[in-house]
Amino acid sequence: MLKVQEIRELIKLIDQSTIDEFTYEHEGEKIKMKKQILTAQAQTTLVQAPVETSPPALQKNTAQVEIQPGAQQHTEVAAPQVEEQRGENLAEVKSPMVGTFYHASSPDAEPFVKVGSKISADSTVCIVEAMKLFNEIEAEVSGEIMEILVKDGQLVEYGQPLFLVKE
Structure with a gap:
């Protein structure tokens, strides 16, 4: 099964x-x-x-x-929507897969982003590990990180919002 x-x-x-x-x-x-x-x-x-x-x-x-x-x-x-707007200028960065969310590339490294970080569409914002593969996740939106919605090491679902970004 x-x-x-x-x-x-x-x-x-x-x-x-x-x-x-x-x-x-x-x-x-x-x-x-x-x-x-x-x-x-x-x-x-x-x-x-x-x-x-x-x-x-x-x-x-x-x-x-x-x-x-x-x-x-x-x-x-x-099937979750690709990107959903919240409020006027807040966009969600969503997980493209099921896996484990990591803020940084290693436990002792600095997080990719923090609240207040300025990002572009091609900025790496986190890693989602799925089936022992570590996938760098890009923001796909430009702006400022307003909120981090998940904790380091948390399991995330496909389409689950990870960050709120002010465009």
């Missing part, structure tokens, strides 16, 4: 691709994912599934996952 994190990674990959439907079968277990277009709020339905999600409201793309060992399990997961 695939682990929850592996299923989440598959959902992320399918969501980012042009594939509309994906099926995976292994040792009598089956995972089937389909994309749907929604105009209203995305809903999460869990039936004996260990996947926990908190989808944001008013999403457009949704991946549907069905896991069929003996009893059917069904989960619908909304």
